[in-house]
Every structure is written in C-alpha cells, then in structure tokens.
Amino acid sequence: MNTAITNRNTPDRIEDELRQTMPPTGEDHRRKKRPRSRSVANRADHGRENAGTSPPPTPQDLRFGENLSSDVIDLYLGDIRNQALLSANEEVQLAQTIETGRTAAKKLKQQDISANEQARLTRLVEAGEAARERIVRSNMRLVISIAKKYRNRGLNFLDLIQEGNVGLIIATDKYDYSMGNRFSTYATWWIRQAITRALANQSRTIRLPAHWHSMLIKINRLRREWEQTEQRQPTSEELAEVLEVPPSQIDWLLKASQSPIPLEQPFGPEEDTEFGDFLEDVDSPDPAxxxxxxxxxxxxxxxxxxxxxxxxxxxxxxxxxxxxxxxxxxxxxxxxxxxxxxxxxxxxxxxxxxxxxxxxxxxxxx
The missing domain is CATH 1.10.10.10 (Winged helix-like DNA-binding domain superfamily/Winged helix DNA-binding domain)
Known part of the structure; x- marks a missing residue:
C-alpha cells in the first residue's frame, strides 16, 4: 500500500481541511444523511465536458463563498471517504481485468459468435468497467491532494477537482501495469496536466496558449524565488537570462497576464462612476x-x-x-x-x- 499517500490524504483529514474553508453550519444539518452522488467514472463516460463541470451552486474561490452549502462538499466527501487505497497487487489485478474487458469488447463486435460466448464476453466487459471505476474511485483523494496546490489561480476548488478527475480517468485508461510503476505515480502526471490545461484555457478572460501559460508559471515562480533571495523584483533581462528566452518575450507575457478591468467596475471616491463612462465611443460622430x-x-x-x-x-x-x-x-x-x-x-x-x-x-x- 502506498503509505505516503495514506498518511497524507486520509478522508478525515481532507474533510477537516475542506470544512475549515466553509462558513459554519448547524451540526444537525451537517450530519444529515444524504444520497451518494454518481461516480466520477460514470460521469466521464458522458464526455469531458460533463466531467469538467462543477455541480451547482458553483463556488467563487477556494473558500467556496457564501453561496455554497455544505451539501456539495458532503456529497463529494461521502462519495470517496470510504474508498480504501489499493495495494500494488490490487492495482495489477484490476488493470488486468480492465485489459481483459477491452479485449472482450472488441470480440463482441464480431458477428459470428454464439449466444453463450456473447454472454461470457459481456460479463468480462462489465467486470472491466467495474474495475475501471474502482481504480478511479480509490484514487480520487489523490486528485484533491494535487488540486490543493493550484488554488487561487483562477478556478474554484471544485472545478480544479473535476478537471483533475478527468486526468485521473485518462490515466486509468492509459495505465500499463507491465511497466512496474504504481498507478498513483503514473496518474499524478495526468492529473497535473489536466488541471494546468484547464487553468490555461478557462482561468483567463483572454485565453493564452498552453505553452505560454506554462512559461508564465515559470516566470511567476522565478520572480517569487528571486524576491525571497534578493529582496527585490528581477528585471526582464534577468528573467530572460535564467529562462533563456528574449527579454521582449518576458515583457509580452507579463503584459498578457494582466487581468482585464471590467467596464462596470466602480471608480472614484464615492464609487458612483464606472470605468466605461470614460471611454470614447469611436462609432459616434464628434459633436464639435x-x-x-x-x-x-x-x-x-x-x-x-x-x-x-x-x-x-x-x-x-x-x-x-x-x-x-x-x-x-x-x-x-x-x-x-x-x-x-x-x-x-x-x-x-x-x-x-x-x-x-x-x-x-x-x-x-x-
């Protein structure tokens, strides 16, 4: 069993960390029994779009906001808290069952099979789907552990979890047990990729390409490290020298990363004016x-x-x-x-x- 993950991501600890970010609610309301939510694996069969959408109501940031009731968190935690982590042998057995189910699904498409053979292959396909779902559900706590590292970057926490779940499902479908690696080691890369791609595509009003977003992450990380060691912000030339890119590219990315100012944003000491009131209407003729x-x-x-x-x-x-x-x-x-x-x-x-x-x-x- 992966003890590192077990010690770091127990259901009770995750539940406590999430509840600390929520507004206080009544004890009776928190302990009320609720139906279990659908599994992530079943949701993913309907496509990436459904899997990447958070259940309503949607939180505005990591603290989930005042509009998010404890029901959303309780439903999700109730779906994963009782899922035990898999041992290395269990991962191999489940992966073999998934592989057998895929082979059976291909044979089912053939026309010249008997009724008994068709029934046997159908059972193998169902067993493979059940094994796939078990791997996904047993590693959903790994998604939460990784998603916490990407908080406050433009997507709320539940959306980060859902995007990470998409990466987890992809990892389940691509996992090759014969390579000898633990599933959690392999899935971590796919979960991180799914989350970072979602941040690149959805966290900004003006979308940046994924490779530019990755470069921007490196720039911001280097700026933080530089400020801690040198007690000042690095110049574009210093950043460019470390990252081995032109200084003009650094300047362009830093400008592109700035968030747009809404035209409806209040302005002035009494906040009775909006920024849009100061913009010229180029389509209207000049009165003069x-x-x-x-x-x-x-x-x-x-x-x-x-x-x-x-x-x-x-x-x-x-x-x-x-x-x-x-x-x-x-x-x-x-x-x-x-x-x-x-x-x-x-x-x-x-x-x-x-x-x-x-x-x-x-x-x-x-």
Missing part, C-alpha cells in the same frame, strides 16, 4: 465636428445665394455639395450643353466672387 460642419454648410449656403444660379449649380455639381459626388468639367458641360473649357471658366469666376464676398464679410474660411 458636427457643429463645425453645420456652420460651414450654413455660411457656404449664404455665399452661394449671392452667385448667379448657373454658377452656383456648377459649384454644387463640381464639389458634390448636393449628393457628395464630384463631377468633371466634361460631365458638367454635357449637362449644360457647354464645353469643358467654358465650365472651367465659369467655375473660376464663381470662386473669385465667393472669395470677394468672403473678404467683405470678414470671414477666414476660403
């Missing part, structure tokens, strides 16, 4: 520009009224004052039955008249 355009249109309209109708029309067509479409001298000439040169002359005369009228009014626009 609208006012200037309206004034320009009004003044330009007054100037055009002083021109002969034909010259005013030529300027409006030439510069698209009506429909925003600029027209050539040739196009305007075809409209008026004049040559392009004559249209150019009329435009020149009209602009001179506008400049003169503009100077008389004392404007400084043209």
């Amino acid at each position: 520009v609208i006012t200037a355009q309206n004034m320009l249109s009004a003044e330009l309209g007054e100037l055009l009224e002083e021109l002969p109708p034909r010259e005013a029309e030529i300027l409006q067509l030439r510069y698209g004052l009506h429909d925003g479409k600029f027209r050539t001298f040739r196009e305007i000439g075809e409209m008026f039955g004049l040559s392009r040169e004559r249209i150019r002359q009329l435009e020149h005369e009209a602009l001179n008249k506008l400049r003169f009228a503009h100077m008389e009014r004392g404007w400084n626009m043209i």
Whole structure:
C-alpha cells in the first residue's frame, strides 16, 4: 500500500481541511444523511465536458463563498471517504481485468459468435468497467491532494477537482501495469496536466496558449524565488537570462497576464462612476465636428445665394455639395450643353466672387 499517500490524504483529514474553508453550519444539518452522488467514472463516460463541470451552486474561490452549502462538499466527501487505497497487487489485478474487458469488447463486435460466448464476453466487459471505476474511485483523494496546490489561480476548488478527475480517468485508461510503476505515480502526471490545461484555457478572460501559460508559471515562480533571495523584483533581462528566452518575450507575457478591468467596475471616491463612462465611443460622430460642419454648410449656403444660379449649380455639381459626388468639367458641360473649357471658366469666376464676398464679410474660411 502506498503509505505516503495514506498518511497524507486520509478522508478525515481532507474533510477537516475542506470544512475549515466553509462558513459554519448547524451540526444537525451537517450530519444529515444524504444520497451518494454518481461516480466520477460514470460521469466521464458522458464526455469531458460533463466531467469538467462543477455541480451547482458553483463556488467563487477556494473558500467556496457564501453561496455554497455544505451539501456539495458532503456529497463529494461521502462519495470517496470510504474508498480504501489499493495495494500494488490490487492495482495489477484490476488493470488486468480492465485489459481483459477491452479485449472482450472488441470480440463482441464480431458477428459470428454464439449466444453463450456473447454472454461470457459481456460479463468480462462489465467486470472491466467495474474495475475501471474502482481504480478511479480509490484514487480520487489523490486528485484533491494535487488540486490543493493550484488554488487561487483562477478556478474554484471544485472545478480544479473535476478537471483533475478527468486526468485521473485518462490515466486509468492509459495505465500499463507491465511497466512496474504504481498507478498513483503514473496518474499524478495526468492529473497535473489536466488541471494546468484547464487553468490555461478557462482561468483567463483572454485565453493564452498552453505553452505560454506554462512559461508564465515559470516566470511567476522565478520572480517569487528571486524576491525571497534578493529582496527585490528581477528585471526582464534577468528573467530572460535564467529562462533563456528574449527579454521582449518576458515583457509580452507579463503584459498578457494582466487581468482585464471590467467596464462596470466602480471608480472614484464615492464609487458612483464606472470605468466605461470614460471611454470614447469611436462609432459616434464628434459633436464639435458636427457643429463645425453645420456652420460651414450654413455660411457656404449664404455665399452661394449671392452667385448667379448657373454658377452656383456648377459649384454644387463640381464639389458634390448636393449628393457628395464630384463631377468633371466634361460631365458638367454635357449637362449644360457647354464645353469643358467654358465650365472651367465659369467655375473660376464663381470662386473669385465667393472669395470677394468672403473678404467683405470678414470671414477666414476660403
């Protein structure tokens, strides 16, 4: 038997540690008998998505928050507290039973088997599934032990446990007893990988790729160690030298790791203002520009009224004052039955008249 795990992760100790993080509840309420929850192995048969979802209500952090009743913890602990750890021989026997069940499942797909053979193979498949479930349930306390090391990193504790359970199930399916390793040693790697991948994919509003998330973990760990030994924060160049990466990559990762500020977050001494109130709406027109355009249109309209109708029309067509479409001298000439040169002359005369009228009014626009 794995004594190291037994001493460190007994059900009573785990239950005590979890209960210390919960708000106090009535003694009668805690000791009330409750039905056992479904096994993790059965939940995993419905896919990773169902296995990775915490039962409601969901806690907000390790302390589980005020919205989480003791029922959730009691149901989970009640599901694993009576599961004894497996010895090395039991692990091998169960793994062999699982392997036999898989072989039987493949044979069941064949068409030319008798009814008696089909019944025998079905029993072997069921025995393999039961062995698989027993291995999973007997090692669920290992998941809790590992999940505790990843608290306060963006996912609540129950979600960490569920993600670790997914890794435990994968380890059960991939475990090769012939290699001579204990199952807990092999499963630890898969549990950690499942938890760290979940943290990389779900703990941030803006997702970082898994390999960048792993690098960020190394950076943060190195910064903590550096601060303890040197009594100061390391520079990007010092971090880059130790990790053997460019300093620009360190700077980019540290910026990318910053949490976004919600636009609804209160701001100010009385917290009566939100950050979103200070952001510019780039899709809305600038009021100052609208006012200037309206004034320009009004003044330009007054100037055009002083021109002969034909010259005013030529300027409006030439510069698209009506429909925003600029027209050539040739196009305007075809409209008026004049040559392009004559249209150019009329435009020149009209602009001179506008400049003169503009100077008389004392404007400084043209």
